[in-house]
Amino acid sequence: MKNERQTEESQVEKFARYLQTNGMKFTKERRIILESAFATHRHFEVDDLLFQLRSNNKRVSKATIYRTLPLLVRSGLLREVHDDDKHTHYEHIYGHEHHDHLICLNCGKIIEFGNPIIESLQDEVCKQHEFTPVKHRYEILGYCRECVGKGHP
């Protein structure tokens, strides 16, 4: 298991470096949002952060959260995840192995999977089409074991 403290410092450093490189300032609001985003180890959305911040008596406006999350994405700390909800979810990528998702259409459970063979086939597909990949969305939607057991098709 990783050293939690060291990991967190690295996240801060990485974000600070990104901001500085782009002439942006590392404000206390951005720090609060960064910490909040990494306080959980699950997928989260804007309202999760808002709720968490209010529970801790931290004040950051919703607008600032909406402005900061894309910065965390561009800095390589987070990525967007598209569940079956209509609004955007996020997850950590910094310090995590790349993976994709199985999403239960009934209970919403998310199972993570990583398959190196698929990833390399994917690279081949891109080469065949002379396409330079940047990222991908790969979500398999269906029913988890529990929900199938309960009769969900």
Next chain:
Amino acid sequence: MKNERQTEESQVEKFARYLQTNGMKFTKERRIILESAFATHRHFEVDDLLFQLRSNNKRVSKATIYRTLPLLVRSGLLREVHDDDKHTHYEHIYGHEHHDHLICLNCGKIIEFGNPIIESLQDEVCKQHEFTPVKHRYEILGYCRECVGKGHP
């Protein structure tokens, strides 16, 4: 190449069957929307249909289009496609081989690819997790050859 006329009739029949099975009526509005959706062979969105209908002097309200497209999806004629736009796009699936997409982040071009090996590996992943797949989203985002040629990263 397929017989266009026969294919279209089949689409109508399939939709009619779906509607009847679910106690719904095959109204002229639904027929107009179905025909409009299959008049193009590209991905399309609600506003594309609206524009096309107005060009042909057909009147169907936006609300009805929004109500009908999900029916066309459930009946197995269309599926949703998630480009990098924020609103929903659709494409035909009835009478088309399954495929996924490479999407250019610069020019928006969409390249379709089908890879049976990936699809079967995907089935294996689901089996390993005792997950019953229904559908998947698989989009690779990056830059097409032309855009890379023009210096886009």
Next chain:
DNA sequence: TCTGAAATTGAGAAGCAATCGCAAAACAGG
């Protein structure tokens, strides 16, 4: 430590796709 140009924030307004409520219209079976 002080200063000031530049960046950032907060609060609410605005934008926009998508959905909803409801009265009028269309439909289908008898």
Next chain:
DNA sequence: CCTGTTTTGCGATTGCTTCTCAATTTCAGA
């Protein structure tokens, strides 16, 4: 035709996200 049901159109509404702009904060340099 009649009658119960479904569907439509329209406008209003929702919910997420972005925008506007005055007030505040930041930080490099004096």
